[in-house]
Amino acid sequence: PTIFVITPTYARLVQKAELTRLSQTFLHVPQLHWIVVEDSPHKTPLVTDFLMKSGLTYTHLHVPTAKDRKLQEDDPSWLKPRGVEQRNEGLRWLREDRRPQPGEGRQRGVVYFADDDNTYSLQIFEEVVRFHTGWRPSRPFPMDMAGFAVSLKLVLANPDACFDGEAPMGFLESSFLKGLVTMDELEPKADNCSKVLVWHTRTEKPKMKREEALQAQGLGSDPTVEV
Numbered sequence: 435p436t437i438f439v440i441t442p443t444y445a446r447l448v449q450k451a452e453l454t455r456l457s458q459t460f461l462h463v464p465q466l467h468w469i470v471v472e473d474s475p476h477k478t479p480l481v482t483d484f485l486m487k488s489g490l491t492y493t494h495l496h497v498p499t500a501k502d503r504k505l506q507e508d509d510p511s512w513l514k515p516r517g518v519e520q521r522n523e524g525l526r527w528l529r530e531d532r533r534p535q536p537g538e539g540r541q542r543g544v545v546y547f548a549d550d551d552n553t554y555s556l557q558i559f560e561e562v563v564r565f566h567t568g569w570r571p572s573r574p575f576p577m578d579m580a581g582f583a584v585s586l587k588l589v590l591a592n593p594d595a596c597f598d599g600e601a602p603m604g605f606l607e608s609s610f611l612k613g614l615v616t617m618d619e620l621e622p623k624a625d626n627c628s629k630v631l632v633w634h635t636r637t638e639k640p641k642m643k644r645e646e647a648l649q650a651q652g653l654g655s656d657p658t659v660e661v
């Protein structure tokens with residue numbers, strides 16, 4: 435069955451680095467269909483071109499985060515959930531594309547949510563991982579976005595299940611999963627959850643002070659270089 439990977443992404447200096455790392459992992463996975471959803475009012479040339487050259491099977495979508503929902507430059511990263519509208523757009527596309535139709539196996543598959551900045555072990559694509567957590571274990575589903583996958587059939591059978599951008603901090607995953615499963619229906623993977631197969635990585639933000647100073651003097655880098 436196909437593994438559908440839904441990835442929200444947004445324009446910033448490190449975007450291409452993140453997408454490069456991710457795509458080069460995914461190239462090793464057979465039958466992976468990458469659903470890339472840009473947080474943008476339009477598809478950007480950078481992502482369009484990147485996907486075209488990626489060698490992956492993909493679907494390119496976009497939806498901007500509503501302005502009042504969007505994290506501002508100086509906000510702490512935990513203030514608002516990120517990638518909500520984008521993941522929901524990916525789900526919307528899947529439900530539309532895989533609606534009941536003649537065609538064997540079109541509803542078979544697995545759905546996984548992969549943020550663009552994490553680091554994924556290839557082994558995770560042979561698994562469905564559950565997380566042990568010390569943080570708010572009382573949540574209905576105390577796990578991270580990268581810590582579960584769900585069957586496509588389940589997603590299609592529960593058309594209303596989606597991510598709630600208004601969910602309190604840490605409850606985003608629960609807002610989606612509670613529309614699909616109960617805790618005891620989950621199947622622990624990765625040697626009964628004894629292995630770590632995905633890492634929250636954050637790419638350092640490039641220092642642009644010098645470049646900005648040079649630009650102010652009209653001596654900046656070649657503006658036609660794509661970053």
Ligand code: UGA
Binds near residue numbers: 473606
């Ligand atoms: C953590 C979790 O790993 C996320 O799964 C969860 O959505 C997020 O917290 C949350 O609470 O909302 P974190 O590393 O803090 O993630 O967030 P980011 O990696 O910055 O963003 C998650 C995804 O949303 C990424 O794929 C990112 O590209 C995307 N994003 C971020 C946007 O599409 N637009 C933005 O303005 C910011």
Ligand code: MN
Binds near residue numbers: 551552634635
């Ligand atoms: Mn992240």
